[in-house]
Amino acid sequence: METAPTKDAGFRTKRQMEKAKELPSASDALPKYGGHGYVPTAEDDEEPFVERISHLVLGVTDVDRAEHWYNDVMGMDVLGRGLMADTRPHSVMRMNSGCLLVLVEGKDIVPRRPGTNAVHHAFNMTPNQYRRLQEKIEEYKIDAWVDRAQFLAQGEYNLNFRDPDDHALEVCCDTPEASELILPNVGILDCGPASQYNVGDVKLLKDADVYLIRLKEGFLAMSRWCTHMNGRIIWNREHWRFQCPYHHATFDRRGNHTGGQPDLDALRLYSVGFGPDGHVLIDTSQVTQRACFEPDQCVQPDRALVGAGA
Numbered sequence: 001m002e003t004a005p006t007k008d009a010g011f012r013t014k015r016q017m018e019k020a021k022e023l024p025s026a027s028d029a030l031p032k033y034g035g036h037g038y039v040p041t042a043e044d045d046e047e048p049f050v051e052r053i054s055h056l057v058l059g060v061t062d063v064d065r066a067e068h069w070y071n072d073v074m075g076m077d078v079l080g081r082g083l084m085a086d087t088r089p090h091s092v093m094r095m096n097s098g099c100l101l102v103l104v105e106g107k108d109i110v111p112r113r114p115g116t117n118a119v120h121h122a123f124n125m126t127p128n129q130y131r132r133l134q135e136k137i138e139e140y141k142i143d144a145w146v147d148r149a150q151f152l153a154q155g156e157y158n159l160n161f162r163d164p165d166d167h168a169l170e171v172c173c174d175t176p177e178a179s180e181l182i183l184p185n186v187g188i189l190d191c192g193p194a195s196q197y198n199v200g201d202v203k204l205l206k207d208a209d210v211y212l213i214r215l216k217e218g219f220l221a222m223s224r225w226c227t228h229m230n231g232r233i234i235w236n237r238e239h240w241r242f243q244c245p246y247h248h249a250t251f252d253r254r255g256n257h258t259g260g261q262p263d264l265d266a267l268r269l270y271s272v273g274f275g276p277d278g279h280v281l282i283d284t285s286q287v288t289q290r291a292c293f294e295p296d297q298c299v300q301p302d303r304a305l306v307g308a309g310a
Contacts, residue, residue, distance in 0.1 A: 017146075019149040019158070020160075021134075023130075023131055023134055025175065027176065029126045055100035055102055056099070056100070058104070058121075058167055059110075061105070061107070062164075063104075063105040073140060074095075075125075075129060076101060077093060079100075086104055088105055089104075109165055111166040121168070124174075129173075137161065144160065145160050151245060151246050154229075155174065155175040155177030155179070155180070156172075156175075156178050157172070157175070181287055182223075183285070183287060188284070189210065190281060191280040191281070193278050194274060194278055194279070195278065197212075197280070200214065200253075201213070202253065205282075208284055209225060210224060210284065215253070215298055218298030218299045218301075219301070220297060220298055221269060221270040222270070223268040225268070226244040227266070227267060228247055229246065231246035231247065247261055251266065251267055254293035255293055265292075266290050266292050269287065269290060270284055271283045271286070272299040274302060
């Protein structure tokens with residue numbers, strides 16, 4: 001059984017199609033409740049219950065076909081037929097997270113409004129489940145792509161495709177790489193004379209993914225990697241803040257988290273020093289995690305080295 005390519009496949013970019021073929025490393029990670037970019041907290045280990053949706057109901061034209069497809073392709077367990085009060089033929093299935101999917105057979109199924117593609121149903125999978133899904137995508141010759149190809153953080157995987165009844169589906173997989181510490185491993189960075197930086201300056205050292213900032217308290221060297229997931233943040237000069245384009249986390253000029261995602265630590269730090277010639281030096285061999293900005297995290301240059309203008 002195959003799922004025919006959709007009519008709008010020609011509108012997808014090469015990057016959206018290539019991203020759909022990427023595989024995460026094999027992992028024994030267990031399913032977690034949560035949505036896009038979900039990050040478990042310490043409380044999750046102590047109190048495993050997380051409020052979640054009870055069940056999703058999808059209309060299908062052939063319950064036998066749909067049940068087989070969601071069992072074989074999506075890996076859902078078949079709990080049984082006719083278990084709900086609905087008199088129409090239906091199948092109850094269980095997702096990997098414990099949520100239920102109810103497939104109800106009907107004659108006139110409208111999976112999405114004509115001319116739109118805004119509504120889709122998203123599912124989370126572990127790396128191993130995602131790898132198995134990729135095998136089924138190939139086996140069934142399913143037309144798959146990645147809508148968010150340009151907005152995926154490191155260690156984040158996505159697939160977009162449609163079921164036999166044209167319901168739009170998305171599968172998300174967040175691997176351990178999404179939250180691992182990433183070091184640039186470029187040694188000591190010489191950023192030039194401290195005197196060339198004014199208070200308020202923000203300089204991106206792109207090859208090392210490091211931002212050098214001069215504040216009134218001194219110099220800070222911050223990692224460009226977001227503390228939510230490993231996405232590269234950008235400096236939004238018009239709004240005096242850093243912003244992650246992947247999941248919208250924001251940080252102020254000192255690296256403090258200001259919004260977009262809940263309960264994030266401040267941006268990570270590299271140590272800053274000064275050479276005998278007054279140059280700013282950043283040590284990229286080790287990164288420091290912090291909850292928030294503290295003034296003593298900044299380093300002031302020695303005026304005797306850099307001159308009174310520093």
